Amino acid sequence: MTTAEENGCHDDDHFGVAVVGGGIVGLALVTGLLHRGVRVKLYEKTSAFRPIGAGIGFTPNTQQALQLLNPGAFAAQQKVTTANGDPKNPNDWLLYLDGYSSDVEELIFKLHAGYRGFEGCVRADFLDEMLKLIPPEIIQFNKSIVDIVDPGDGAKVQMHFKDGSTAQADVVVGCDGIKSRVRKLILGESHPAAEPSYNHQYALRDVVPMDQAIEILGDFKARNRHMHLGPGGHVVTVPIAHGKMINVVALIEDPSDWPDPTQLTRKGDGQKAIEAYKDFGAPVRNLIKAMIERNPTPDLWGIFDSVDNPTPTFAKGRVCIAGDAAHATSPHHGAGAGMGIEDDLVLSTLLANVALFSKLNRAAAVGAALNAYSHVRKERSQWVAESSRVIGQVLEWRYPETMRDWEKCQAELTWRSHRIWHWDQQAMLQEAQSAFQKLLGSVE
Template sequence: MSTKKNFEIAIIGGGIAGLTLAIALHHRNVPVKIYEQAPKFGEIGAGVSFSPNAVWAMKLCHQGIYDAFERICTRNAWPSKQKVWFDYLNGYDKTLKEAGHQEAAFTITSSIGQNGVHRARFLEELVKLLPGDVAEFGKRLSTITEAESGRLVMHFEDGSTAEADAIIGSDGIKSQVRKVMFGENHPCAHPSYTHKYAYRGLVPMEQAVKAIGEERARNSCMHMGPGGHVLTFPVNHGEILNIVAFKTNEDDWPDYQRLTRPAKREDALKDFEGYGPNVIALLKLTKPDLDCWAIFDLGDNPLPRFNKGRICIVGDASHATSPHHGAGAGFCIEDSLVMAELLADDRVQSPADVEAAFTAFDVNRRERTQWLVQSSRFQGDSYEWRAPGLGDDFQKIEGEINSRNGIVGNFDVEQGCKDAVQELAKIMRQSNL
């Protein structure tokens, strides 16, 4: 491990990106502090699943992250489905007369199959890997200035300030750090609505089994259809079924400030009118009051770069994506690993070196992460028979998913870090650092 650095990194935001980054830095002897707007760490929503690249990145960030994931993750129940990511079903099948077993149209596999963790549980486990005094809560960043000493000053909405040598924003899709970097009026300051929204529900597994049968309830499924799709996977060690029902339409999202709105089960049933009996049976199991999530991303106005001086952004703040690859959080963990390896590098000693590390991060991470945002849009459309050139041709859809998922999941995470460190060496040589 490298010797303790004599610069201090501030992280704005303690979600999956901020926490995994803080853990990776802390355990590499890089002094770090998290400033989180909420009164404590927490996550909303239910399940989040990870692809092989993400799990590899967890291990390399810090073994404790991987161990936590293994302790709490839920896989498909059936031994024969351990490598299945999703069984894809025709959710619009008119020949199916009643809910129950349905044959898959095709199956997408990966080396680790489907694995879901409960978001809040995962965060609880991550927090245990950090010293108690690493975070300050109730600190909502408003702006950043530079002190005469050259250190950066964070200004929080409660009127307080704090200093650090460099700042990393992991403050999510509506990132304030991004606004500080590019200005409120830059197009990338504001994410765009993808015209998809999602109803999310958690239902007791027993009820799901009764409604659609063992195989489809206890193992991950993607129910495809025109303009909508419903995915399900088991969470809480198989006791609960996580249901996410996506719908596409041309309307604008009613309130740009809020990413969720309250909805009723009846709204979901109306949106999926005409779908097959399994989709309807699943929606009927959800609670009468549901949350409806708008799917925003940074796809229309990608960031020109991820760093500016000694400020850099990671995770959703820099490349928020729609969730159709199931890879947004995984890419946050890749970011954390690359950033930690760069900052822990022995060559990085002064704040000027940190600036070079941020530039190397930008060069290394921008293309892959911005590809994900575009690919995820395409993939979501393919589930809904809207993707250009694919329509409802299942063979073509399967082929596209396999090749795109390969780019996500088969990524050589270790080589990615080596490339980033090489880039850093090049930048430092060029700047005579």
């Protein structure tokens, strides 16, 4: 006979958290809870972890949040991160080029990110390092959540999976991404915020070996993060894999509707991508051509976000959402995963407090913790998604306030980026703790 623990259920007496979804945000949350001694189980829909996209960069606030979440997770990021330029003397500037007007790609403005403030890595490498912090027995694959029932009498919350199995926990955190099932369960299927909206923009994402990148961009541009700007599109190139390759994200405006909104990617026609960048300078044109030569029918990634219909709450009862499930953003700040890691920091801190409560008071404490979490995280994460839309326009020279005025573009980028990067994580945690205490007081 198997025990409740072996079935993936938390037993009745011990406080246990269920994390649904093993993307960056779900895995990071698990490491944060384990670091605080909180029992946790992870339920992932797929049969193995599959990183989405090749590269990712972590902004300064994300690195601070990771360090506070679990120093091991921060060490994992530091191990795989790739310095811009020479690692002994890294280049900490984000460099913005006019990728359109000439083949020379003139530097039009730049933004300082602080010491090793914003570097790239291979997503799979980061996830592999994070997985070293997580005992495999707490992970269950092929568990696609379909329903969550909170009996409301202090008994554990019941999760129902597509394969007919069930599990229970004191709290369920949906880290199930932009198309979150848990968000729908919290808000209702027909709520306007149940589905994200298409930004009329898609991305080509690929990696290019460093030798080829140097041939196309030249040594300096290949080895340092650059944004190649122009009207109707822009390209981001970032060294990853300790300088063995670069990650390329090429964004293309799209007046059409996204054909199948249930899918985030679709097969594209490479010639259309070449066409979209045909008036750009040679470096961008050649980069796109190299990507399409290797893969003539690339995956196109629809850019969706939650800006048109922001989620009114991240929590209901003993169920909540975090990461893209709560506040999906376009990628122009490079801060989407970072917002999820800040969510994780607040959640793991508050849930570690809840774990100290007696079984009798646990349900009320969970409710207070999740409300406090939603209260503290909603405004900032939703602002980032809104601001990212603005930055997308700035980078494509179509934001009415900035257009092709580089000083204004730089000023806009600077204040918005600084608002994200220079964030007092400790003050956020204090605010969360006092909201938690206040809400607890009101239920006692």
